[in-house]
Amino acid sequence: MSGGRDIDALIEMMAKLPGLGPRSARRAVLQLVRKRELLLMPLADLMQQVAITTRECTRCGNLGEGPLCLICLDMKRNGSELCVVEDVADLWAMERSGTFKGRYHVLGGTLSALDAIGPEELRIPELVNRVAEEGTEEVILALNATVDGQTTAHYIAEQLEGSVRLTSLAQGVPIGGELDYLDDGTITAALRARKDI
Amino acid sequence: MSGGRDIDALIEMMAKLPGLGPRSARRAVLQLVRKRELLLMPLADLMQQVAITTRECTRCGNLGEGPLCLICLDMKRNGSELCVVEDVADLWAMERSGTFKGRYHVLGGTLSALDAIGPEELRIPELVNRVAEEGTEEVILALNATVDGQTTAHYIAEQLEGSVRLTSLAQGVPIGGELDYLDDGTITAALRARKDI
Ligand SMILES: [Zn+2]
Ligand SMILES: [Zn+2]
Numbered sequence: 001m002s003g004g005r006d007i008d009a010l011i012e013m014m015a016k017l018p019g020l021g022p023r024s025a026r027r028a029v030l031q032l033v034r035k036r037e038l039l040l041m042p043l044a045d046l047m048q049q050v051a052i053t054t055r056e057c058t059r060c061g062n063l064g065e066g067p068l069c070l071i072c073l074d075m076k077r078n079g080s081e082l083c084v085v086e087d088v089a090d091l092w093a094m095e096r097s098g099t100f101k102g103r104y105h106v107l108g109g110t111l112s113a114l115d116a117i118g119p120e121e122l123r124i125p126e127l128v129n130r131v132a133e134e135g136t137e138e139v140i141l142a143l144n145a146t147v148d149g150q151t152t153a154h155y156i157a158e159q160l161e162g163s164v165r166l167t168s169l170a171q172g173v174p175i176g177g178e179l180d181y182l183d184d185g186t187i188t189a190a191l192r193a194r195k196d197i
Numbered sequence: 198m199s200g201g202r203d204i205d206a207l208i209e210m211m212a213k214l215p216g217l218g219p220r221s222a223r224r225a226v227l228q229l230v231r232k233r234e235l236l237l238m239p240l241a242d243l244m245q246q247v248a249i250t251t252r253e254c255t256r257c258g259n260l261g262e263g264p265l266c267l268i269c270l271d272m273k274r275n276g277s278e279l280c281v282v283e284d285v286a287d288l289w290a291m292e293r294s295g296t297f298k299g300r301y302h303v304l305g306g307t308l309s310a311l312d313a314i315g316p317e318e319l320r321i322p323e324l325v326n327r328v329a330e331e332g333t334e335e336v337i338l339a340l341n342a343t344v345d346g347q348t349t350a351h352y353i354a355e356q357l358e359g360s361v362r363l364t365s366l367a368q369g370v371p372i373g374g375e376l377d378y379l380d381d382g383t384i385t386a387a388l389r390a391r392k393d394i
Binding site: 004005006007009010013014016017018019020023024026027028029030031032033036039040041042043044045046047048049050051053054063064065069070087088089092180 | 201202203204206207210211213214215216217220221223224225226227228229230233236237238239240241242243244245246247248250251260261262266267284285286289377
């Protein structure tokens with residue numbers, strides 16, 4: 001490229017974002033420079049702002065701006081139902097479906113022998129504690145329908161068996177499918193038809 | 198979404214960038230928050246930096262960090278060959294092919310009766326001046342093979358006829374094709390086989 005050092009560095013860094021390759025990074029940066037006042041400067045400010053304000057909820061692992069996220073703070077949510085998801089993108093996908101009115105627990109990934117990710121890396125001990133302390137009546141294991149997702153679901157079910165009703169998303173989640181790729185209707189159907197494990 | 202006001206605003210703004218929809222904007226923002234020190238903060242700084250330093254070259258319309266861009270400042274470039282392109286993305290595509298050693302003139306678009314874009318909006322008067330003042334021997338019209346691109350090329354050819362050798366990219370540019378989508382080899386071939394108009 002020959003747009004100067006800063007712009008070359010910006011393109012290189014933008015190209016690292018998921019969904020953007022070198023070509024779309026170049027397009028995006030040209031757009032940003034063209035709309036300096038309307039897009040580039042507000043975006044820089046907003047990123048700086050998010051870097052300062054956004055943090056993980058200490059209870060559920062969702063993103064928020066204080067020690068507790070908006071969902072954990074919302075007293076209208078049903079605290080007796082706890083939906084376990086792999087990551088924040090999955091929590092957001094559940095929320096977009098608008099069906100679930102309980103609370104969440106974000107694991108931060110799945111168990112993986114290959115990547116040496118054990119229960120301690122996944123907030124699973126925290127989940128077991130929450131179920132014991134919060135009077136949880138039902139844990140919905142909304143993990144992805146992948147091998148690692150299902151292995152993780154089985155491990156969690158073993159840990160919690162006997163202490164709480166355990167359910168999983170059922171109808172509508174395609175084999176190998178990831179929650180964040182599904183439409184809202186599919187998620188709603190899967191949640192309504194959830195079955196005991 | 199429920200990640201707080203700042204993060205929702207950031208996702209919304211990122212989704213406006215070309216190549217990113219709402220879904221990839223959410224993924225990108227989650228990645229940014231996960232890599233706060235490594236990605237989010239440096240990206241915010243870099244955007245602020247680019248907003249301050251980057252500007253249009255006063256001579257050719259390329260992006261750069263001073264009144265003249267790096268290509269205009271490069272004394273090893275052949276000043277007698279001038280390549281006319283629609284926008285900066287096309288200039289960058291030409292540069293990636295590594296074949297052209299002359300200088301550029303970025304029009305900033307194409308003539309369009311529909312959008313009321315006339316020669317004055319396109320730095321065409323500046324092009325005519327440059328050819329007269331810089332001792333240009335050849336003008337290569339590297340405009341996109343679209344109707345508007347070719348209309349613009351014909352208009353420019355009329356303005357410059359008789360004062361300079363006029364050529365256009367030839368072999369290899371597919372009908373309706375845009376330069377920025379072509380591979381480097383195609384651009385190189387088209388440039389080598391350029392023909393007089
Ligand atoms: Zn929370
Ligand atoms: Zn220049």
